Amino acid sequence: MLKLWRSKKAITPVLSNVLLLVIAVAGMSISITATYVITGNLRETMGERFIVEDVWFRQGVISVYLRNTGKTRINAAGIYVDYMTQPFTELQLEPLEHGWTNITFAWTPNTVYYLKVITSRGTQVADYYKSPP
């Protein structure tokens, strides 16, 4: 035991081993966190589903009623009317939640519009809707 204390040569390998162990643990932690983040993002993107329940043409406004039918929260990031982005009220829906978002748009009667709703993760739902007479 006394001999071990006196031997200065033994400290370096111990330190290097401990250092290597710390680096290995840190590396693994980073790898696992990255794995969790990557798979989490993938899962959220793949689990996004929503439908447009109703489109209501009102004075200067097109109201769109969305329902989240997927397994993750959705956030309406953009709404396009005839391929042009339009201002709209923010809408965030948890799974099974539903609600209105209002697009400020001066529509004309008896006209067909191509509406596209895009979420923050890139999922989109688009269809043609005809305004009332």
Added chain:
Amino acid sequence: MQTTTSRRRDFKQDRRGLSNIIVVVLSLVILAIIVVNVILWNYQMSQSDWERNQETFTVSNVSRLTRSPWFTTQTEYQLNRGDRVSGSYSNTQFVDGNYERFRESTPTRELDINGTFSIDISTYPLAHIQSVELQLIYSVGDTSEQWYMKAYNWTSGTFSNVGFNSTNGDSPIAGWNSYAVNLTDQWRSYVGNGGRIIVKVHDQGPDAPPTNIDIDYLAIRPVIDGAVFTFQNTGPRTAHLVSIWICDLVAHRRYETDIFVSSGETMSYTRVDITLPEQYTTKVITERGNTSVYVGN
């Protein structure tokens, strides 16, 4: 043999080789976790998409509902004046010619009976009732006197016919008579909070001949303005309906719902809180995200 022993010794001494293997194995494990997660999740989402595509659900009819079914008494009539001759209250629950017979009391030649009725307020909430109708199908031996229906007024604490659309009573003829009254917008005074109505049937007053009255049917029903939907599920999976839309040019109204239609089932669904406009489009949405449309007018 010697070569193998030598290779094993070399491998044990070569630390770099071992660490390489560890790194590769760990990377493979991480990669496997990612791939398995993605495959499992993709499988789940594909399954829900597949279920959604399999759902075949239609709204086959939508119609306006202005009256509920009739509610009959579930207890025996209370005799205030007169006697029961034959039959029981169950004979007054159907229009089938089977009746309960009462006779006027002997000294005064009068008849006065009360029947208690209950509206199913879980299906027809008081908030959506517009009026109440009473109907009596009866036959009497003496057609010379009038017969009246009144109801217990829960506000005044008396039997009354104030506010009824007809307070003149009914003049019977020989054979079966149908006598109906409407409680108009005064109905709320005559319906207790639990949906209870006490109806009184009585004659004009004392007269000479003792009269029998045969009651074939006595019932009440609320007047409403609702809608009946007929849903048809021809798909292989149960459909969970979550919302009903009634849209016209004036408004798009959404109604929450929570009903399940089994595979192969056709069901009627009554909503007393939905008033149908003249021309409308009905949309019914399922939990899986399918929509069925019915255009009505």
